[in-house]
Amino acid sequence: MTSPAAPARRVPEAVHRRRWAILGVLMLSLLIVVLDNSILNVAIKTISTPAPTGLGATQSQLEWAINAYTLVFAGLLFTAGLLGDRLGRKKVLVGGLVVFGLGSALAAFSGSPAELIGFRAVMGLGAAFVMPATLAVLMNVFERDEQPKAIGIWAGGVGLAIAIGPITGGLLLDHFWWGSVFLINVPIVVLAVALMLWLVPDSRDPKPGRIDPVGVVLSVAGLVLLVYGIIKGGQLADFTDPAVLASIGGGLAVLAAFVVVEKRSDHPSIDIAYFRNRVFSAAIVAIALVFFALMGVTFFAVFYTQSVRGYSPLETGLLMLPLAAAQMIFAPRARLLVDRFGNKATTTAGLVVLAAMLAAFATLDGDTPIWVLEVVFFLMGAGMAHVMTPVSVVIMQALPREKAGSASALSNTFRQVGGALGIAVLGSVLSTAYRNGIEDKLGLLPPGVRHAAGESIEATLAVADRLGARGEPLAAAADDAFLHAMHVTALWGAGVAMVGAVVVAVFLPGRPPASEGDREEQEMVSAAD
Secondary structure: OOOOOOOOOOOOHHHHHOHHHHHHHHHHHHHHHHHHHHHHHHHHHHOOOOOOOOOOOOOHHHHHHHHHHHHHHHHHHHHHHHHHHHHHHHHHHHHHHHHHHHHHHHHHHOOOOHHHHHHHHHHHHHHHHHHHHHHHHHHHHOOOOOHHHHHHHHHHHHHHHHHHHHHHHHHHHHHHHOHHHHHOOOHHHHHHHHHHHHHHOOOOOOOOOOHHHHHHHHHHHHHHHHHHHHHHHHHOOOOOOOOHHHHHHHHHHHHHHHHHHHHHOOOOOOOOHHHHHHHHHHHHHHHHHHHHHHHHHHHHHHHHHHHHHOHHHEEEEEEHHHHHHHHHHHHHHHHHHHHHHHHHHHHHHHHHHHHHHHHHHHHHOOOOOOOHHHHHHHHOOOOOOHHHHHHHHHHHOOOOHHHHHHHHHHHHHHHHHHHHHHHHHHHHHHHHHHHHHHHHHHOOOHHHHHHHHHHHHHHHHHHHHHHHHHHHHHHHHHHHHHHHHHHHHHHHHHHHHHHHHHHHHHHHOOOOOOHHHHHHHHHHHHHHH
């Protein structure tokens, strides 16, 4: 009996030999895009300080400095993936990095909050072209059997960026001015571009067809309107506001028109038929729900550690290390559980663990031992790793290799929209619950101060601090109101994660079938017998 022939490589030998070095370059590019969001959170208080220390930005301006990036990023992700498939992923990736680096340098030297918001939007434009291209290039330099392992390492890189951001930000702010949190991106971009030009091969869809300008415009307009409405609703803590309803409704209507146009087009930007695949659709929904729950909870976790527990930004970053460590440990190994138990069991278990850890936040109070929070973060990261890696593999392998940019863009678009929804919706729940809890305690304050003091725990504590000894009861009441609001919000997040668990338990496949090579070998053994 002769052994079966090894499957022919689809990746050129020269590229195959340097595939792990290419993955390292892709992760460096991904690192700065993800890191930028987490690093800014640490600098918020400094930027809100009047000049010369900061820019004197208001709460609303700070929110837009964060959300301008998300808005442009989410709105253009899908279009960026399509352009990468057509023009070449390496070209798009290098161009995105250059724009991101330029935006970072300009943001570092912003002279006003309005300038910072504008330059953050430029950074979002560059990032939109970087993130989908990294995963699309990955799919084209690894053979199918190694893609799950590579995607696992790629997903672990996201966890690393989440942890490095607050720590790096804290260290920079201890020694330099607030703009350093943006300027740090520039040398990393220069290094990433140089390595990209040297190591990374270009790839594109060999049969991209004609460009679909109507589809592109509708997808950008729909996503921008939807995400803007979500952000505005979170800011106002009121999703019934006419402006919010008009924006979200308009976004959904434009996206519905996009679906109709794509179904009727003979050269669509995205083949809507992909969503008829229940496995693909379930994986997309799961990735959105995971980020909905995660982004909403990490948003209030920062306030819990800094405002209630009194930790510094750097200490908060260090406290989040277990979350990142768990992702880096388990994300590359999640494929081993998928091989043994299948996508359904692995991702369902991961989402159930994530839901349980989100619910665990409802048990935390002002003097809970800090090691309990560390265990919760570690298990949360482990649960995420066993969702993100298998689901990313399912999404990327559901579409042809030539459409890798579109698949990656779809995955990242739903991830970003899910995250924006999480911050907006769960942020709104947190804000409403906090205001209801603190309202009765604000009666002794002057009428003009009450509304502003009830906006957030930070606002209440600022007023209490100005009152001196008379403000101590108000500060204690603020802690109690925030803890209650955090408990309510955590249970909402846990409920969303459980919805995701039900979706993947119903629609994702069980154990993967034997590989083609295994089947051939089994058939040959049977014939020999």
